[in-house]
Amino acid sequence: TGQTAGHEKPLASTKNGKTLWQTTSSGFEENPNVTIEVYLIEGNMDFYNWLLAVMPKSENGKGNWSGMRKSGSITAYDSGDNMIMRWDLTNAWPKSYKVSDCAAD
Template sequence: MALPDLDSAVAHSFGLEVDGIVIKQITEVSGLRMEQDVIELRQNTSDGKYVVKKLPGRPKAGEVTLVRGLTADNSFEQWIKNARFGKMTDARKGGAIIVYDFENNPIKRYKLLNAWPKSLEISSMKAGDTNVLTETLTITYEQMEVE
């Protein structure tokens, strides 16, 4: 069977969607990972040989880090404020990291379930520096699905 001739995706444009609101100014996404525990089953076969089988275990929760240029938008700050003050019903949300192609069409969605912000970091500020100020948001999630 021949494999389909598909082009690989280019890291061009990303977005974060939370509660139906899309923030497209994301410049970097790192840490997207689906992982699960491994269970080792050690046993003897009927002919007396020792074997180790590896079985899939429970899925693990994860963290993703997003970076964007600092703007007047305070959605990240408001979201983390809810988590800091224990308003987890407001802070825990469903969302997705969306990858866009060059024509701004979504090509892949990484759906995050029960996600909430763990930390928000503003880049260092130095007088006379010409670098863009950024904010880095770390989001923890219980489960990730790829659509």
């Protein structure tokens, strides 16, 4: 959840009746969750191995979540292949996962 400050009271008002506000971002109250959808290619075990490394030992994982954090970016492009937004993730790890049904059509 993002937090802002300074928006409670107007900063000034112009002769034309326009009210000026100042808002300052103070960061995140807590670490946000990001949901991504991953399509795996047969034979590529990278994502599975990462999940296995961070899963708790009680669930047959290796329990090394603090040592297996990953950084990366999620980038959005417009129809002309121009980057329009980018979110940088730092020290992320999977919180949960869900496997959907597969069809061999």
